[in-house]
Amino acid sequence: xxxxxxxxxxxxxxxxxxxxxxxxxxxxxxxxxxxxxxxxxxxxxxxxxxxxxxxxxxxxxxxxxxxxxxxxxxxxxxxxxxxxxxxxxxxxxxxxxxxxxxxxxxxxxxxxxxxxxxxxxxxxxxxxxxxxxxxxxxxxxxxxxxxxxxxxxxxxxxxxxxxxxxxxxxxxxxxxxxxxxxxxxxxxxxxxxxxxxxxxxxxxxxxxxxxxxxxxxxxxxxxxxxxxxxxxxxxxxxxx
Amino acid sequence: xxxxxxxxxxxxxxxxxxxxxxxxxxxxxxxxxxxxxxxxxxxxxxxxxxxxxxxxxxxxxxxxxxxxxxxxxxxxxxxxxxxxxxxxxxxxxxxxxxxxxxxxxxxxxxxxxxxxxxxxxxxxxxxxxxxxxxxxxxxxxxxxxxxxxxxxxxxxxxxxxxxxxxxxxxxxxxxxxxxxxxxxxxxxxxxxxxxxxxxxxxxxxxxxxxxxxxxxxxx
Numbered sequence: 001x002x003x004x005x006x007x008x009x010x011x012x013x014x015x016x017x018x019x020x021x022x023x024x025x026x027x028x029x030x031x032x033x034x035x036x037x038x039x040x041x042x043x044x045x046x047x048x049x050x051x052x053x054x055x056x057x058x059x060x061x062x063x064x065x066x067x068x069x070x071x072x073x074x075x076x077x078x079x080x081x082x083x084x085x086x087x088x089x090x091x092x093x094x095x096x097x098x099x100x101x102x103x104x105x106x107x108x109x110x111x112x113x114x115x116x117x118x119x120x121x122x123x124x125x126x127x128x129x130x131x132x133x134x135x136x137x138x139x140x141x142x143x144x145x146x147x148x149x150x151x152x153x154x155x156x157x158x159x160x161x162x163x164x165x166x167x168x169x170x171x172x173x174x175x176x177x178x179x180x181x182x183x184x185x186x187x188x189x190x191x192x193x194x195x196x197x198x199x200x201x202x203x204x205x206x207x208x209x210x211x212x213x214x215x216x217x218x219x220x221x222x223x224x225x226x227x228x229x230x231x232x233x234x235x236x237x238x239x240x
Numbered sequence: 241x242x243x244x245x246x247x248x249x250x251x252x253x254x255x256x257x258x259x260x261x262x263x264x265x266x267x268x269x270x271x272x273x274x275x276x277x278x279x280x281x282x283x284x285x286x287x288x289x290x291x292x293x294x295x296x297x298x299x300x301x302x303x304x305x306x307x308x309x310x311x312x313x314x315x316x317x318x319x320x321x322x323x324x325x326x327x328x329x330x331x332x333x334x335x336x337x338x339x340x341x342x343x344x345x346x347x348x349x350x351x352x353x354x355x356x357x358x359x360x361x362x363x364x365x366x367x368x369x370x371x372x373x374x375x376x377x378x379x380x381x382x383x384x385x386x387x388x389x390x391x392x393x394x395x396x397x398x399x400x401x402x403x404x405x406x407x408x409x410x411x412x413x414x415x416x417x418x419x420x421x422x423x424x425x426x427x428x429x430x431x432x433x434x435x436x437x438x439x440x441x442x443x444x445x446x447x448x449x450x451x452x453x454x455x456x457x458x459x
Contacts (some may be wrong), residue, residue, distance in 0.1 A: 050361055077367040087362035091380050091455075100376070101366035153366060 001026050002047055002079075007056030009042055009212075016042045018212040019056070026159070029189045031199035031220065034209035035235055040192040043209065044159050047190065048079040059157075066144075077105060080150030084162040086142040088134040088149070089118050094121065095130045098149045103205055105153065113152070120148040140171030144178055158182065158192040167182075196239055200224050208232050248428050251419045258412030259436060265411075266401050270394055272337025278346025282374070284349045295345065302342035308403050311335040315379065315407045337417040339398050343369040347389045347429045351382030391448035395441050402437075412436060 002024045009017040017082045032040045036090050045051040047058065049065065049072045052159050057067045065075045089097050097119045098117035108116075121127050124144040134142055142165055150158060160179065164172045176198050183189055183202050193199055199206055199220055206223045208216040216223060223238075227233045247268035248255070302310070313329040318324060355378050363373040383390070405414035416433035420426035 048365060052367060072364075074366045074367055075367075076365055080367075081362075081365035083358060083362065083365075085358055087358035089359065089362070089377055091384065101363075101368055104372045104376070105367045105369075150366070227369070 001059075001061055002190075003059040003062075004043075004047070004145075005057045005059070007043075007046055007053040007058065009039070009046060009051060010054045014210050015045070020209075020212075020214045021056075022207060022214060022217060024190055026188050026190060027186045028204045029183045029187075030191070030205045030207060030208060031203035032190065032192045032207045033194070033196070033199060033235075034215075035064050038209040039212040040209050044161050044190060044192050047157075047159060048076050048081055048119070054207055059096045070087075077153060078156045080153055080155035082143070082146050082150055082158065082160045082163050084166050085133075086139075086146045086166075088097070088142055088145055090134050090188075093131050093133055094137070094145050094238070095125065097134070097145060098152045101149070102152050116152050116154075117148070120151050121145075123149050123181070125174075138171060139167045140174045143167065143171075143175045146183070147175075147178055157188045157190070160189065162192050162194065164193070164195055196224070196236075208235070210235070241304035243428065244425065245432075247423050247425060248432060250340055251422070251429070252432075255412070255419060255432060255436075257441070258410065258415040258433070260399050261338045261415075262398070262413075263408075263440070264331060265336065265404070266398050268342055269336035269397060269401075272333065273340030273344045273393075273397070276337065278348055278379070280341060280345035281348035281352060284345065285352055299342045299345055302339050303346075307335070307339055307400060310339055311403060311407060328407055328409045331407065332401075332409050336397060336401060336404075337344060340393065343393050344390070347386050347393060348361065348379075348382060350389075351386035352378060354385055355381045355425050380455075384452075387448065387452050387455065388446070391445065394448075395444060398440055398444060399437060420430040429436075 004022050006021050008015065008019055009115055015057055020043060032043060034040050038218065042051055046053050049058075053066060056066070057064055060075060065071070065072075067109070070122060088098065095114065095117055096118060099110065099113035102113040102116060103110060110164065118127070118130070121130060126141060126144055128147070129141060131147070147163075153161060162182065163179070164175050167175065168236045172195070176195065179189070179191070179198075180202055191199070191203070203220050205217060206220045207214060208223065208227070208229075215229050216232050223232070224236065226234060227236055280295045281300060283291040288291060309338045311331065314335050315326065315328070316332075316420065318326045358380065359377055360373065368377070401411060402413035404411050405417065412433050416429040417426075419429040423429075
């Protein structure tokens with residue numbers, strides 16, 4: 001469970017997040033949507049402290065992680081993240097990408113890490129790409145490797161920052177399918193996305209952000225059928 | 241035209257020993273330059289302004305003054321100020337190592353800056369601590385990009401090493417001068433020395449290209 005309590009984030013003169021409070025429960029899949037520049041990604045990045053909130057608190061399983069004394073690295077071990085632009089390590093093979101962090105961070109042996117990695121790569125359908133370097137993969141394959149890499153740390157929560165936005169249209173589905181499977185396993189997920197159908201179908205809850213404010217949150221079916229705010233109606237009219 | 245290489249034949253072993261004399265301190269200098277240069281580069285990219293200031297000041301001083309002056313200062317000033325009679329070899333290694341570090345730090349800094357910021361974020365998001373992140377993720381990518389620039393620095397260092405002849409270090413250059421003075425013919429020993437420098441740089445270039453090919457296998 002991860003809880004944000006009145007978090008705000010200011011970059012220079014620009015207030016990107018304004019007093020956002022919400023709780024993401026264990027096993028819940030939450031989609032974060034909203035126009036570009038609304039602060040969705042910043043919100044997500046605050047959850048694993050890639051961005052430090054200017055004010056407010058974040059709790060991971062009731063432990064305050066915005067505390068200065070808390071080791072960010074320990075927090076991040078439990079929170080996986082998938083980026084829009086994959087950020088695979090280009091000088092490592094697919095298998096090394098997936099086994100690196102479990103070995104370095106969790107101290108697993110090479111064979112233990114490889115066992116986990118191979119299971120995960122099989123799960124995302126890339127067993128045959130084990131020894132390939134990332135630049136030999138398509139965007140969809142890269143993103144699936146990135147998901148496997150994050151999962152190899154066996155995190156409690158997975159964060160997805162527009163995981164399909166940089167993909168060619170025909171590769172979106174393979175990534176979303178992997179995410180759907182993951183949601184089916186009961187993984188806690190927070191997904192910043194522009195894939196409204198995916199949000200509608202997979203998410204348990206939708207957060208709608210606009211201009212740094214959490215304007216609406218609720219059940220996806222209700223939200224997409226009948227958004228409460230004018231701003232959300234506008235947005236949905238444009239994207240659907 | 242009265243070139244007569246037969247006269248330097250007896251001196252060839254003496255001159256060839258200069259190859260090792262030069263290589264020996266160039267290798268040490270390169271290692272010092274690389275290690276110190278990397279540390280300085282890391283200081284330059286931290287958020288700790290004190291470290292940044294030190295590293296920038298260091299670079300400014302060592303890039304802003306002539307190498308030969310630095311060599312003289314280390315060789316003559318250290319004994320005068322501290323009473324420690326610094327050996328020629330140590331002066332040479334120190335000067336070239338410290339000087340090279342200034343240049344190497346700029347090259348490596350540029351290399352690190354050129355690595356996609358997302359790489360660092362990806363490593364951070366996985367909980368990878370700073371040291372392994374730098375050593376395993378960032379620096380290997382940086383070094384691949386800066387290898388040509390780094391190789392250039394090593395080549396410059398190898399050639400500029402001839403300056404140590406001015407403090408009497410028996411390197412290749414100095415030996416060529418000694419032979420020249422001995423046989424009253426300068427052109428032949430200098431030409432031989434020149435050829436040897438060229439071969440050393442040629443080999444260095446080939447090694448560099450081989451490393452570059454190896455590092456590029458991921459592309």
